[in-house]
Amino acid sequence: MKFGVVVFPGSNCDRDMFDALSQDMNQEVIMLWHKDRDLSMFAKEDCIILPGGFSYGDYLRCGAIARFSPLMQSVIDFAHQGGKVFGVCNGFQILCESHLLPGALLRNSHQKFVCKNVFLKDTDNNIFKIPVAHGEGRFYADEKTLDDLEDGGQVIFRYCDEKGQVTDASNPNGAIRNIAGICNVNRNVFGMMPHPERATSEVLGNTDGRKILKDLLMSEELANHLA
């Protein structure tokens, strides 16, 4: 499989993602420019990544303008055809604005930008230490949408403490039900606020992000091969 990383004006985690996947995880990665439209080099099992940053300066609302980039129209089609799409941080915001994922990311409840390591728990209760860096990461959706997400097993990550307890104190932004990441019903579109691509290198002292990228995006066969 291969990966495409979309670069918007204002993206600033695109090279981190490229480096994590190509250098730390030995994957083929193609950088994509937001003004292009062509995704014909990607097959269904490939993955398009929307990186973190401040696309279009976060003007209007985070991700609102990026949604109308020429390439995003192709990314939306790619997702509707079953291709994998993964958004981190600003990428998650863009996916919500594009209606590929439900809900929205609001300004952090404590009014501050937060940049630190947090703990996350996946649906199998694996615990990860992953950095967050955002001012608008407070996931919100109405109760019905939240219940649908929970019933469908679409809440893929929750903020928790070191032991995996989901507590208010371990929630870095006031996200409803401690939600850090979700996927769509068809499980081919994923979004999360924390940055797994910043935790894939021994040199940086944290490789928890590798497992997240493997589990979410790669087939079992490829993940086993990498392990």
Next chain:
Amino acid sequence: MTYNVQVKVMPLKELLDPQGKAVMGGLDNLGLKGIEDVRVGKNISLQVNAGNEAEAKKLAEEATKKLLANPVMEYFEIAIN
């Protein structure tokens, strides 16, 4: 004819508005009494070329629903002057 359309976009009433809370803190520090709550939204001004007022409003509504406001977190009001 060109219509001056004002779109007011506000955070949904049931949602916490941290920006409003921060401004409220500033007003408290100023010593101004009697202001009980602050919510911060935005006003977007559109110059719309349309045949009549109803058409101008309709176009502004479409722009607002598609891009200017996000109904998951915001509501809007449109006024034409």
